[in-house]
Amino acid sequence: MWRVIGHEWAVELLQRSLTNGRVAHAYLLAGPPQIGKTTLALNFAQALNCTGEEKPCGECLSCRKIAHGTHPDVQVIEGEEGTIKIGQIRALQREVSLSPLEGRWKVYIIRQMEQATAEASNCLLKTLEEPPAHVVLILTASNTQALPPTIVSRCEVLNLRPLPIEEVQRALRERWKVEGERARLLARLSGGRLGWAVAASSDDELLRRRERCLDKLEELLGQGRVERFAYAQELSRDPEEVQEVLDWWLSWWHDLLLIRGGNQSEITNLDRQGPLVNQADRFGLRQIRDFLAALRDTAYALEHNANTRLALEVLMLSLPKGSGSKKRSGLESLT
Secondary structure: OOOOOOOHHHHHHHHHHHHOOOOOOEEEEEOOOOOOHHHHHHHHHHHHHOOOOOOOOOOOHHHHHHHOOOOOOEEEEOOEOOEEOHHHHHHHHHHHOOOOOOOOOEEEEEOOHHHEOHHHHHHHHHHHHOOOOOEEEEEEEOOHHHOOHHHHHOOEEEEOOOOOHHHHHHHHHHOOOOOHHHHHHHHHHHOOOHHHHHHHHHOHHHHHHHHHHHHHHHHHHOOOHHHHHHHHHHHOOOHHHHHHHHHHHHHHHHHHHHHHOOOHHHOOOHHHHHHHHHHHOOOOHHHHHHHHHHHHHHHHHHHOOOOHHHHHHHHHHHOOOOOOOOOOOOHHHOO
């Protein structure tokens, strides 16, 4: 039984390829972080090597080994210190020529392929061009535009989309036993990324980081250029935090836009509704839209290797002047 929540069309496509004996030699699962790409890849690896009647059964020895990461023919490759290096791909190439030890297929799942160096990508290309018959490569990526076109063109691409918020909320309640209001909040905050919602349900630090991020935004609204540039300098030292901050700021300003448009019931940051309403009164639609555009431009520039500190300083120049007052969100009652 497939353990994937949502993405029914992708499951059906993979199941059909397995049933018809038309398994591709390489797949690229694309979509936002924590949307379920690795879960789908592992489930497909189970289906490929399952010995049960209904594949994947989830109960046979092969399925259980893959679920626990101990199957000798299924390997997950991740970046070392945030980078997939050529040595990792060369090691893969040495192994793919060998026959499977236990299963029918050797499956290699390469996570976050956009983290691969140019040398690693070029090295992998040779395997994609002439793959052994018993090998299936499954790449995952958040941004296919960051991948060499030659890599993308040699894979069957499945573009996964965020799940409906209601489906995330239902899954949190039914499978992970998250209580009502907390499930509702996490589903909204996830933006349809079930993996993030599940992680946040058991790791309060994710929510505390968001809390600090939005607190800082409210603080900066009441500060001048010196404080804003100092924050840009501090933030630029941690590229991963930069992306997280931009995502949460986007959600905040999008909520302001919804409130100004009279659609308050659809906001993401439910636990900060009071501060959002207060801030919405202080900005015009033009200001909100302009800063949303500035946030997206900054994210795009950083994806294309712009200087992080400079990009953030430009963003700070675009940040409107508003109230720096801060109200507690009530998050503590939900965690």
